[in-house]
Amino acid sequence: MFWIISYLPSELLSAIGLILLLAGVLITALASLIKFVPVINMYRLYIQILGVVVLLSGVYLRGVFETEIVWRERVAEAEAKVRAAEKRAEEATAQVVTEYRDRVKVVKQQVQVVKKEIQIQREVINADCKLNPTAIDLYNQSITPPKDSKK
């Protein structure tokens, strides 16, 4: 039954709780005064019971509604915190990725500079050395990952 409460606005919940509580107090007080009115004195017990029931309901619902309001405030607060954290997480990801891209750009530029320099110094580098196929095979073996390294 209390699931309905979650659909009601906080102000309405607070008002309902307060009205029921005040009605309960009023009926209970009225039941005490009724003994001075002879015509309706015979209904005093029923009015007293009704007063107590309404008062109990008012106190109970006031507790439920107040808890619901506190609960809603906490949920809103927690949601705001989580949303802010998610936004910060996205910003942090964008920041580290930008840093990475900048660094990779520098690495690629450096490789191009070295390759250009190798091209310029080509004659000097090749002057006293000639590679043989065994050296190439061994070199290629060293850069090939072992077959069982990728699973």
Add this chain to the structure above:
Amino acid sequence: MKNLILGLLIVALTGCASTAVPITQKFPKADPVMLEPAPVLVPLPAGTTELDKLIANTAENYGLYHEMVHRLELWQNWYHKQQQIFESVK
């Protein structure tokens, strides 16, 4: 009257029973560049005899290695920042 007050207190306390807030934080998404596979090192073509080709190839492969070093640093930075943000919410 005492019974009435006691009853009211019990009823009020029952109504105030609270529950835990069911809010969860989404797992942060990694950028697609972070999930790219590692590049394969470039082999030397068979029959290469010039040393300059070997050095150029080595330079290229070292470049790929340095890119991967930065990729690892990227993951480590990302993890530490996300951890800090996650813990700041608690």
